[in-house]
Amino acid sequence: MTHTGFLNPLKVGVAGIGAIGRTVCQALTETPGLEGLILHRFADQKSHPDLHVPQVDFSALAQECDLIVECLPAHQVPELAKEAFQYNRDLIIISSAALLLTPDILEWQKACSSRIFIPSGALAGLDGVKAMREMGIESALISSFKPPKGFEGAPYIVQEKIDLSALTEKTLLFSGNALDASQAFPANVNVAATLSLAGIGPKRTQVEVWADPETVSNTHQITVKTQFSTLTSRIENMPDPANPKSSVLAARSIIATLRERNQSVVVG
């Protein structure tokens, strides 16, 4: 059951029409779509005539839409956020590593009435993490396992001159905190950034990044401990055929976040 007057649906603007943005646009435009929400504008480097709504720049996107959905590379998020905040628009951020790479975004947000929503993305278990934070989290670890090609082009791989095609067994590529991980693998560790933002912050959240030539899935396992509870959650996601660095689940977490805006009963 919903409670919004849908005569005036919320106008949604999607920034970035890649693997994730395209799936979000489909959910907004198919029948039945997402009640109370319509795709109003989009922004992308390439043209997408099949979307049948105007393509605009970040400034017009923020000016003309009620709610902005970010599906860009992480380094583009600050520019989009500035525009969204200028017009006090709510912003759904899927490239959560951007909030660690550019912490100013969270400072800018404090000066406006925009809200930031960070979907669970490719991760599972954040409901438990949020409740555990209320009792004091002692430690948080995330281990991510992906096929080697999922790490192609990452700054750490380039800098360390790692030959991903030469890996023959499961290999620990990186171990450190979420802050360092987001700089080393900005397109791969959004899950670590999201866990850190839900839990004990980027400096205290530990991250392991594994390349596994024998797997076809992107797997994320978290272990979070408090004095009273220990949470272990593991999710195996199929890579998105349109972008093997992303998981099919990530786009669905945005759709779930959008759907919740008009639900009168919200679980989790």
Ligand SMILES: NC(=O)c1ccc[n+]([C@@H]2O[C@H](COP(=O)([O-])OP(=O)(O)OC[C@H]3O[C@@H](n4cnc5c(N)ncnc54)[C@H](O)[C@@H]3O)[C@@H](O)[C@H]2O)c1
């Ligand atoms: N939170 C999570 O768990 C999670 C999971 C998977 C992916 N992600 C992140 O989500 C983001 C989107 O992922 P994707 O798989 O859709 O990526 P993608 O590469 O398929 O798509 C990115 C899109 O952004 C567009 N773009 C790039 N620069 C632009 C600019 N200056 N202006 C307008 N458009 C621009 C590209 O044209 C492309 O269409 C990435 O940052 C990725 O790391 C997060």
